[in-house]
Amino acid sequence: MLDKIDLRLLQLLQDDGRMTTTELADRVGLGPTATSERVRRLTREGYITGFHARLDPTKVGLGLLVFIEVKLDRTTPEVFEDFAAAVRRAPEVLECHMVSGGFDYLIKSRIEDMSAYRRFLGEILVALPGVKETHTYPVMEEVKNIAGLPL
Incomplete structure (x- = not known):
């Protein structure tokens, strides 16, 4: 179970993953050793899954954000597995979620511009296993x- 200090540590690290152990300790009212041990435990137990830099997409040439609804031609375990495996290999796909409702998957993607998206759609997305229909x-x-969770 997470206590108030664990939750505070997680919140602080979500806001600034580069915060030093000393800064964290000061903010939560523990010593640096106890704080470091808690962060190691939270990482070991899978509460913290990594530390990342948030980049400005426009500055790295990925200014177009698109969401794509994907409907599959069949909904069998094999089609789901093949589609998921192919999506994991597509670097343009930032997120892919199987959903219930009028379509099967919702994809979040960042692309340079609409021309690059057209290439991605024609060469990669519609070629994924089982894709019947897309809406962008x-x-x-x-x-x-x-990016952080509301703790």
Whole structure:
């Protein structure tokens, strides 16, 4: 079980993964050794899965954000497995979620521009195993984009 200090450590590290152990210790009211042990335990137990730098997508040439609904031609375990394996190999796909409703998967992708998206759609996305139909939603404005969890 997580206590208040664990939750605070997780929240602080979500906000700034580069925070030193000393800074963390000061913020949660523990000594550096106890803080370091807690962070190691949270990592070992899988609460912390990694540390990452958040990049500005436009500065690295990936300014177009799109969401894509994907409907498969069949919904069998084999088709699901083949589709998922192929998606994992596509670097343009940032997230892919199996959903219930009018389609099977929701994909989040970042691409350079609409021309690059057209290539991605024609050469990669529609060639994925089992893809019957796609609907694309280009993002005009990102209103909120938070990577952290609401702890």
